[in-house]
Amino acid sequence: MSHLLRKPNKKEIEKGVIVVHEVTSENSPLEYVGFKVIDLDPNAKYSELLGNQECCIVALTGKINVSVGDENFENLGTRESVFEKIPTDSVYVSNQRHFEVEGVTKARVALCYSPSERQLPTKWIKAENVGIEHRGILNNKRFVHNILPDSDPSANSLLVVEVFTESGNWSSYPPHKHDRDNLPNESLLEETYYHEMDPPQGFVFQRVYTDDRSLDETMTVENGDVVIVPKGYHPVGVPDGYTSYYLNVMAGPKRIWKFYNDPDHEWILKR
Numbered sequence: 001m002s003h004l005l006r007k008p009n010k011k012e013i014e015k016g017v018i019v020v021h022e023v024t025s026e027n028s029p030l031e032y033v034g035f036k037v038i039d040l041d042p043n044a045k046y047s048e049l050l051g052n053q054e055c056c057i058v059a060l061t062g063k064i065n066v067s068v069g070d071e072n073f074e075n076l077g078t079r080e081s082v083f084e085k086i087p088t089d090s091v092y093v094s095n096q097r098h099f100e101v102e103g104v105t106k107a108r109v110a111l112c113y114s115p116s117e118r119q120l121p122t123k124w125i126k127a128e129n130v131g132i133e134h135r136g137i138l139n140n141k142r143f144v145h146n147i148l149p150d151s152d153p154s155a156n157s158l159l160v161v162e163v164f165t166e167s168g169n170w171s172s173y174p175p176h177k178h179d180r181d182n183l184p185n186e187s188l189l190e191e192t193y194y195h196e197m198d199p200p201q202g203f204v205f206q207r208v209y210t211d212d213r214s215l216d217e218t219m220t221v222e223n224g225d226v227v228i229v230p231k232g233y234h235p236v237g238v239p240d241g242y243t244s245y246y247l248n249v250m251a252g253p254k255r256i257w258k259f260y261n262d263p264d265h266e267w268i269l270k271r
């Protein structure tokens with residue numbers, strides 16, 4: 001199996017608190033992006049004291065309470081399935097802060113991390129303030145929920161978006177990359193993809209490749225898998241009959257999403 005593809009690996013760390021994914025700089029090639037998925041039962045609590053990392057807590061499904069220091073945010077989360085295709089609530093937590101997430105209902109939560117040293121205010125990113133963006137034409141249509149885009153200065157490094165791609169379409173396409181700190185032409189951002197499919201027996205294909213093909217992996221990605229993109233182009237193809245959802249976390253030395261399209265396939269945009 002590819003070293004970039006992670007299957008869900010559920011570990012109950014406390015009663016009702018299950019870690020489904022944990023991507024860190026210790027267990028992956030990533031330096032700037034960390035990522036966890038946790039499942040919570042009602043009333044179960046997960047807490048963490050952040051070191052030199054900021055964190056965006058995304059209520060993927062179900063309802064949660066979040067506290068950060070003495071600030072409390074209650075009943076966050078808007079959907080039972082990501083495929084309701086409506087934005088959800090998130091909370092941005094700065095470095096060196098303590099946070100707790102409690103399940104109100106059964107809930108699945110994404111914790112998106114990147115290095116940070118400059119403290120910023122805690123921010124409730126309300127579902128109603130998440131920008132929705134439709135991109136692409138023909139079989140390249142997808143829509144995006146901009147949870148923490150680079151136009152929002154609330155974070156030091158983190159960028160977080162959700163992407164929905166309908167049956168038979170392609171996204172993160174034409175293939176693009178962002179692995180060189182070469183602004184204004186390209187920024188260096190690592191990335192993780194947390195994937196879900198509707199219906200859940202579905203699958204998508206994701207290729208991660210560099211120009212010299214020293215990295216060239218095409219993965220069959222199933223419901224709940226995570227794909228790690230340390231570098232390279234990273235397109236996603238969705239088979240007929242299935243809808244794809246993914247949550248992207250990006251971070252790097254500069255908080256700018258400036259991608260470079262694979263010149264061989266850029267013509268796709270000119271149709």
Ligand SMILES: O=C(O)C[C@@H](O)[C@H](O)C(=O)CO
Pocket residue numbers: 135142144161163170171172173178191234248259
């Ligand atoms: O527009 C898309 O297809 C989504 C991608 O841009 C995705 O968020 C990504 O690859 C970010 O680099």
